[in-house]
Amino acid sequence: MVAALAQVGRIERVTLGDRVYDELRELIIGGELAPGDKLSLRSVADTLGVSIMPVREAVSRLVADEALEVLPNRAVCVPAMTREKFRELTRIRLVVEGFAAEQAALNRKEADLRVMAAFDATFRREARSGAPDPKRAVRANKDLHFAIYRASRMPSLVAIVEGLWLKIGPVLNLDLKLSPERLANGGAEIQHARAVAAIAGGDAAGARAALAADIEGAAAFIEATGRLA
The missing domain is CATH 1.10.10.10 (Winged helix-like DNA-binding domain superfamily/Winged helix DNA-binding domain)
Structure with missing residues (x-):
């Protein structure tokens, strides 16, 4: 006993x-x-x-x-983020998350597409709102990205992406909260729609390209703010 x-x-x-x-x-x-x-x-x-x-x-x-x-x-x-580390993580994200988007286009189920569409719609509403809710936008952005990555049907790959976001997530999301103009002018809404459409159509190259454009656009905006150490 x-x-x-x-x-x-x-x-x-x-x-x-x-x-x-x-x-x-x-x-x-x-x-x-x-x-x-x-x-x-x-x-x-x-x-x-x-x-x-x-x-x-x-x-x-x-x-x-x-x-x-x-x-x-x-x-x-939570550690500060230097410009050098941010650039290193961005380069790795382009490879890893781009690959995840490709695999999502090849392996997604209809249920995955419905989840992506819901998060995409939530983010779009905030991006087009005259008074967006930064927390809701941040949550929708993260949820959409991980809905894409989980649709790859590769749990080990998703775990690797989570490890990257543990390091870079606070910077990505802080900037989205502090800079409402990034919602309206940062291009994320357009690239999200492109990625979801490519995944729905089984276009692996298109999904990778849209995801990469989203990452690169956000990275350029964040560097331009001068908030990195």
Whole structure:
């Protein structure tokens, strides 16, 4: 009995750690945390209703993922992004995410297309709105991209993309929130529509081209703002 209960306890601790990790990872990928934002482990624990131990475990994993960093005073924060690192990540994204878009065009199901169309429509409404909701636009942008990548039917590839977005997501999404003109003039709405149409038509090359144009357009806009370290 004691051995059985101990085993249940170990499973529960792992489950809590995974839960906290997943919650924090989604915040980072989704742009809810910006470069320089600091995290209080106690606040995270209290908000999620867990003890401090699974939070420490999750933060350690995110530090290993380079999504968070520990400062000299032991505080935890989202790392700043340098221009050099941003350019490196952008080049990698063009290869990896472009390939994912190609595979989505070849492997997508009808259900995938419906999901993409819904997120695309949400983003378009915000882009054309006179008073867009930045959070809704950021969420729709992220959801559309990952709907495309999941349609590749390659879970390992999606995991690689998630790793890239853990590093670059806060910068991408912060800029989208702070610069409403990027919604209207950044070209993302056009490239999203092109990508979805190409995937629906089984056009792998067209899907890659549209996705690459979206990444390159956003990268050029972000560099032009001068916000990178």
